[in-house]
Amino acid sequence: MQYRKLGHTDIEVSLICLGSMTWGEQNSREDAFEQLDFSLANGINFIDTAEMYAVPPREQTYGLTEQYIGDWFKHSGKRNEVILATKVMGRAGRFPYARPHLHDGETRLDKQSILEACNASLKRLQTDYIDLYQLHWPDRQVNLFGQLGYSYNPDDDPVPLLESLEVLNELVKAGKVRHIGLSNESPWGTMKCLRLAEKHDLPRLVSIQNPYNLLNRAYDFGMSEVSCLEQVGLLAYSPLAMGVLSGKYENGARPQGSRMQLFGHYFTKYIADDVIAVVDQYVAIAREHGLDPSVMAHAFVNQQPFTTSNIIGATKLDQIKTALDSVETQLSEELLLEIAQVHSRYPHPLSM
Numbered sequence: 001m002q003y004r005k006l007g008h009t010d011i012e013v014s015l016i017c018l019g020s021m022t023w024g025e026q027n028s029r030e031d032a033f034e035q036l037d038f039s040l041a042n043g044i045n046f047i048d049t050a051e052m053y054a055v056p057p058r059e060q061t062y063g064l065t066e067q068y069i070g071d072w073f074k075h076s077g078k079r080n081e082v083i084l085a086t087k088v089m090g091r092a093g094r095f096p097y098a099r100p101h102l103h104d105g106e107t108r109l110d111k112q113s114i115l116e117a118c119n120a121s122l123k124r125l126q127t128d129y130i131d132l133y134q135l136h137w138p139d140r141q142v143n144l145f146g147q148l149g150y151s152y153n154p155d156d157d158p159v160p161l162l163e164s165l166e167v168l169n170e171l172v173k174a175g176k177v178r179h180i181g182l183s184n185e186s187p188w189g190t191m192k193c194l195r196l197a198e199k200h201d202l203p204r205l206v207s208i209q210n211p212y213n214l215l216n217r218a219y220d221f222g223m224s225e226v227s228c229l230e231q232v233g234l235l236a237y238s239p240l241a242m243g244v245l246s247g248k249y250e251n252g253a254r255p256q257g258s259r260m261q262l263f264g265h266y267f268t269k270y271i272a273d274d275v276i277a278v279v280d281q282y283v284a285i286a287r288e289h290g291l292d293p294s295v296m297a298h299a300f301v302n303q304q305p306f307t308t309s310n311i312i313g314a315t316k317l318d319q320i321k322t323a324l325d326s327v328e329t330q331l332s333e334e335l336l337l338e339i340a341q342v343h344s345r346y347p348h349p350l351s352m
Contacts (some may be wrong), residue, residue, distance in 0.1 A: 006233070007204070018047050022313055023053070025055065033076075050066075050087035063121075085131060085209075088121075090135060092137075093106045145211075165193060168203060169203055179206045183235075207232060208233075209234075217343065239297060239301045245294065278346045282342060296329075298323050298329075299330070
């Protein structure tokens with residue numbers, strides 16, 4: 001396993017981070033325990049979760065993933081061997097069950113909401129502290145989840161970033177949170193947070209968790225420079241683009257129990273014909289070079305200079321093994337050139 005510094009801290013996190021959003025939906029408590037045990041035994045020391053998990057989110061599974069992790073901590077006694085990251089939800093009206101007594105059921109990033117969310121996560125996780133606490137998405141209107149066109153709304157009324165950062169500072173001072181990060185954030189939002197932290201002597205960001213994969217390289221434009229120059233590394237999520245870059249959905253295949261077989265109606269853009277046509281080209285490149293398509297896709301993310309850790313989502317141990325194989329896989333210049341040629345023709349497949 002390779003390890004990289006988490007921002008400006010002295011914490012070293014594994015290049016592969018174990019994501020957990022399937023636990024409680026596609027995976028059972030026993031599955032989660034098995035994945036955690038296997039991952040730690042193979043050098044993975046970084047676990048990422050969120051209050052809203054499992055995914056797709058619904059009231060019956062809200063917080064269940066964190067609960068499984070907490071049960072594992074209690075069962076294994078290995079809390080101190082893990083760098084634990086979780087997230088608080090940004091502004092949304094889709095989760096009225098999370099904090100129904102606040103903002104008419106809308107999740108926000110104000111002081112009371114963040115404090116309540118953090119305390120609830122700590123209770124579910126059965127721990128006294130969170131190593132990395134992240135704002136899951138902004139409180140303001142911004143490009144999210146593959147959206148490329150920004151629509152400015154002069155009537156938007158977000159919770160000020162300073163308020164969110166100040167309450168995170170309270171959590172750090174209280175010892176409940178060690179470090180803070182962002183997720184699904186823009187270059188403007190990231191730089192604004194860095195400036196506010198410097199001006200008001202608040203905790204500095206150590207990471208940003210955004211999507212990054214062969215089909216979604218929006219991070220290359222703006223955020224990559226911020227990561228490299230400001231030591232706010234990328235925690236890349238969806239490295240296989242919801243699994244499609246593995247090639248398992250070729251020719252309309254929908255393997256039993258796969259995400260697209262179960263929840264394809266939630267993620268239709270990933271299995272659109274024109275997207276799969278681009279995926280087929282990447283899969284062909286991998287096979288021509290004797291690589292598993294998943295290994296190539298993971299290795300591409302791993303090799304980026306702005307990547308701190310690659311967050312994988314696995315429903316089976318074999319998928320974790322494949323991600324581990326990518327750590328020691330160095331993509332050749334010839335292969336990278338072939339990837340670049342496909343990318344130049346289809347720079348934003350998921351928005352086509």
